[in-house]
Amino acid sequence: MYSASRPIYPVAGIREIEGKLIPSARPSLMERAGRAAAEDAVRLIMDRPGPILIACGPGNNGGDGFVMARQLAQAGREVQVAFAGDAHALPADAAKACADYLASGGNMVSDLPAAPAQGWALVVDAIFGIGLKRPVEGRYAEWIRTLNAQPSPRMALDVPSGLDADTGQPLGATFRASHTTTFIALKPGLLTNDGPDYCGEINVQRLDIDPPAWLPAAGHAVTPALFRARLVPRPRNSHKGLYGDAAILGGNAGMVGAALLAGRAALWLGTGRVYVGLLDPNGPAVDFAHPELMLRQASRLPERLSALAIGPGLGTEDSSAAELSSALARELPLVLDADALNLVGRDPGLQGRLAARQAPTILTPHPAEAGRLLGITTAAVQADRLQAALEIARRLRALVVLKGCGSIIATPDGRWFINGTGHPGMASAGMGDVLTGLVVGFLAQGWPAEAALIAGVHLHGAAADRLAREGIGPIGLSASETIDAARGVFNGWLIEAQQGDLREKPRDARPLLSLGAR
Ligand SMILES: NC(=O)C1=CN([C@@H]2O[C@H](COP(=O)(O)OP(=O)(O)OC[C@H]3O[C@@H](n4cnc5c(N)ncnc54)[C@H](O)[C@@H]3O)[C@@H](O)[C@H]2O)[C@H](O)CC1
Numbered sequence: 376m377y378s379a380s381r382p383i384y385p386v387a388g389i390r391e392i393e394g395k396l397i398p399s400a401r402p403s404l405m406e407r408a409g410r411a412a413a414e415d416a417v418r419l420i421m422d423r424p425g426p427i428l429i430a431c432g433p434g435n436n437g438g439d440g441f442v443m444a445r446q447l448a449q450a451g452r453e454v455q456v457a458f459a460g461d462a463h464a465l466p467a468d469a470a471k472a473c474a475d476y477l478a479s480g481g482n483m484v485s486d487l488p489a490a491p492a493q494g495w496a497l498v499v500d501a502i503f504g505i506g507l508k509r510p511v512e513g514r515y516a517e518w519i520r521t522l523n524a525q526p527s528p529r530m531a532l533d534v535p536s537g538l539d540a541d542t543g544q545p546l547g548a549t550f551r552a553s554h555t556t557t558f559i560a561l562k563p564g565l566l567t568n569d570g571p572d573y574c575g576e577i578n579v580q581r582l583d584i585d586p587p588a589w590l591p592a593a594g595h596a597v598t599p600a601l602f603r604a605r606l607v608p609r610p611r612n613s614h615k616g617l618y619g620d621a622a623i624l625g626g627n628a629g630m631v632g633a634a635l636l637a638g639r640a641a642l643w644l645g646t647g648r649v650y651v652g653l654l655d656p657n658g659p660a661v662d663f664a665h666p667e668l669m670l671r672q673a674s675r676l677p678e679r680l681s682a683l684a685i686g687p688g689l690g691t692e693d694s695s696a697a698e699l700s701s702a703l704a705r706e707l708p709l710v711l712d713a714d715a716l717n718l719v720g721r722d723p724g725l726q727g728r729l730a731a732r733q734a735p736t737i738l739t740p741h742p743a744e745a746g747r748l749l750g751i752t753t754a755a756v757q758a759d760r761l762q763a764a765l766e767i768a769r770r771l772r773a774l775v776v777l778k779g780c781g782s783i784i785a786t787p788d789g790r791w792f793i794n795g796t797g798h799p800g801m802a803s804a805g806m807g808d809v810l811t812g813l814v815v816g817f818l819a820q821g822w823p824a825e826a827a828l829i830a831g832v833h834l835h836g837a838a839a840d841r842l843a844r845e846g847i848g849p850i851g852l853s854a855s856e857t858i859d860a861a862r863g864v865f866n867g868w869l870i871e872a873q874q875g876d877l878r879e880k881p882r883d884a885r886p887l888l889s890l891g892a893r
């Protein structure tokens with residue numbers, strides 16, 4: 376997992392932190408980690424009486440657990456530590472933490488004790504952290520299954536044991552935490568794939584260390600701050616020509632709705648004009664139901680466009696491939712989604728032409744489409760989402776969002792971000808079409824491609840979260856509801872930005888929606 380080939384989170388580097396950045400007078404990183412975890416625990420179970428069970432493993436994660444135990448005991452809580460390893464085989468810091476705990480009068484048993492009659496106030500997983508090297512089996516797997524069965528709050532230290540800190544893939548028995556206190560920085564595996572399902576609420580305890588540049592997971596969670604500078608008010612003297620011309624190309628027979636969803640999403644975002652080019656010959660006839668969109672035969676889209684998205688309901692017939700081929704030739708910002716990605720995935724010639732484009736290209740695959748682009752299975756994509764997204768971005772020289780739990784945004788030069796908004800209610804038809812419409816809408820309004828993609832992904836998830844707060848979802852959420860909610864969230868961001876400390880506006884920033892009087 377931490378092979379030299381991809382030192383995403385090199386533990387050795389963390390030791391470097393410990394060695395160089397912390398003068399000996401200050402508590403060790405482990406002392407600070409254990410204390411921070413104790414503070415989180417006290418806050419978590421303030422009103423829950425009874426003993427706390429801390430299960431310690433054979434490495435420094437276990438060391439954190441010993442420090443936490445000593446701190447909680449000193450704070451007056453009843454603590455029970457289970458440690459099955461050989462204290463003499465512990466790494467130095469952890470051995471010292473174990474000795475300090477015992478010297479302070481702490482007790483320790485070699486197997487998980489039975490729960491007290493009233494149950495544990497809290498169970499703590501200090502078995503494995505970022506040092507997990509293989510699937511968890513045997514005694515530790517038994518421990519994890521027993522801990523998962525406890526009716527109390529379940530807290531993981533740094534990473535839930537069994538979860539791959541890079542990929543979010545569970546390896547063998549995996550601790551299912553209700554709360555995770557992670558140290559120094561977020562790890563990618565906490566935010567994507569199965570990570571969010573195993574972490575519960577995450578709290579980052581930075582141990583007052585600024586994560587150094589080589590710790591790429593730090594700060595890679597998407598926040599509006601990444602595109603705050605683009606949220607500029609619109610001048611009162613506005614007209615639609617200032618806000619771009621977007622086009623959606625797709626809507627083959629029986630799939631017109633997909634293109635219309637994308638079109639509406641782009642328009643509701645504030646794009647000046649939105650054309651929807653339909654391959655279904657009868658498609659444009661429904662324009663009476665969508666007067667705000669300009670429905671056209673696919674072949675009759677205007678030459679002058681600010682941005683183009685191709686894919687929603689495109690189909691994979693020859694006519695679809697022909698439309699894709701001509702779209703790739705247009706040097707304008709381009710979004711490829713759905714069947715456009717499937718056509719590219721099966722045609723190396725199209726891949727070559729895509730990679731040779733000069734204008735920005737954005738790809739929005741879900742895991743199966745990503746597998747077709749890479750020639751691997753969906754399961755292989757999910758097993759390492761980060762690398763899959765980075766590899767597509769590198770090969771096709773495009774910006775990529777690999778959709779799913781913890782959507783990953785990857786850039787051709789190897790940078791990446793993980794989005795934390797959204798919920799399982801988004802696993803329904805049409806959501807991808809809406810995302811495509813939001814992204815092409817931001818592009819048409821002059822947003823740089825990276826900001827357009829990050830904002831579109833974050834906004835779409837935030838729209839679903841807003842609906843969930845209003846009681847809609849995660850069951851039965853519809854794609855078109857997220858269009859209206861996205862408009863509301865985006866307006867909120869604009870109001871907040873307008874009232875907040877607007878950063879200096881980038882020179883090319885085209886004004887966006889203004890809210891009310893100046
Ligand atoms: N400066 C630091 O390094 C800090 C670390 N912190 C905590 O330490 C862990 C990382 O510690 P490490 O010893 O590298 O690894 P783990 O404790 O996660 O456990 C590895 C340990 O377990 C063995 N092992 C690995 N996989 C298995 C398995 N499937 N079955 C059995 N045994 C396994 C392996 O051989 C090692 O002995 C980090 O997560 C933090 O919690 C501090 O918090 C901050 C400073």
Ligand SMILES: [K+]
Binds near residue numbers: 436500534
């Ligand atoms: K752990």
